[in-house]
Amino acid sequence: MQLLANTTSPFVRIARTAMIEKGFDIEPTLVDPWADDARLRVANSATRVPTLVLDDGTPLAECLLIVQWLELMRPAPDWPGLTGKGADAAGILSRTGIAIGAIEASTITITTRKVTAPVPFDETPVGLRRRRSMVEGMQRLEAQAAAIAGSGTPTLDAIAAVTLYDYQQLRFGDKPWLPATPRLKALADTWNARPSFARTKPYMSA
Numbered sequence: 009m010q011l012l013a014n015t016t017s018p019f020v021r022i023a024r025t026a027m028i029e030k031g032f033d034i035e036p037t038l039v040d041p042w043a044d045d046a047r048l049r050v051a052n053s054a055t056r057v058p059t060l061v062l063d064d065g066t067p068l069a070e071c072l073l074i075v076q077w078l079e080l081m082r083p084a085p086d087w088p089g090l091t092g093k094g095a096d097a098a099g100i101l102s103r104t105g106i107a108i109g110a111i112e113a114s115t116i117t118i119t120t121r122k123v124t125a126p127v128p129f130d131e132t133p134v135g136l137r138r139r140r141s142m143v144e145g146m147q148r149l150e151a152q153a154a155a156i157a158g159s160g161t162p163t164l165d166a167i168a169a170v171t172l173y174d175y176q177q178l179r180f181g182d183k184p185w186l187p188a189t190p191r192l193k194a195l196a197d198t199w200n201a202r203p204s205f206a207r208t209k210p211y212m213s214a
């Protein structure tokens with residue numbers, strides 16, 4: 009299989025971390041989604057990363073669908089269960105939803121800057137709405153951080169929360185509006201010692 013990816017996308021990181029946890033530790037194929045890379049155009053009509061091309065050629069887009077496929081193909085207890093079971097599942101999915109909302113607000117902000125430049129998007133009414141989503145999402149996760157597993161194997165809420173935290177540091181770490189989230193930081197510090205997180209940390213490529 010082939011994972012079409014870049015080095016910054018938080019959606020890629022969620023998919024890749026989950027894949028590594030499920031034993032699919034493959035080297036990603038790096039593409040620039042903004043350059044209409046032919047491999048990505050063919051595999052994904054939306055031309056977005058991550059796109060996972062299975063061995064039989066079936067392309068899977070959308071990080072949470074990739075996670076769903078992984079859960080089906082490599083279920084617990086033989087593999088780490090990412091979405092929990094029974095009563096745990098609702099909380100895990102709820103917290104994952106908060107993180108995804110903030111991640112989307114963050115990537116939309118970065119993307120929309122490209123559209124409005126040289127007018128800065130961030131301070132427009134819509135930009136400020138997206139910022140509120142980031143800030144509130146981080147604060148709500150901070151308040152619920154104790155419920156997110158900090159040991160054993162990571163569940164999807166931990167993957168998404170750490171992905172959000174690290175992406176915010178990469179993109180907005182210098183911004184005074186970014187809330188202090190010491191519990192999320194501690195969670196990130198803990199999980200980033202694990203190979204599936206350490207190997208997927210985002211970085212700006214040259």
Ligand SMILES: N[C@@H](CCC(=O)N[C@@H](CS)C(=O)NCC(=O)O)C(=O)O
Nearest residue numbers: 017019041056057058070071072115
């Ligand atoms: N909902 C998708 C979002 C994927 C996405 O937006 N990826 C961005 C990179 S962070 C991308 O490839 N953007 C290129 C474009 O929008 O043309 C997912 O969960 O995977």
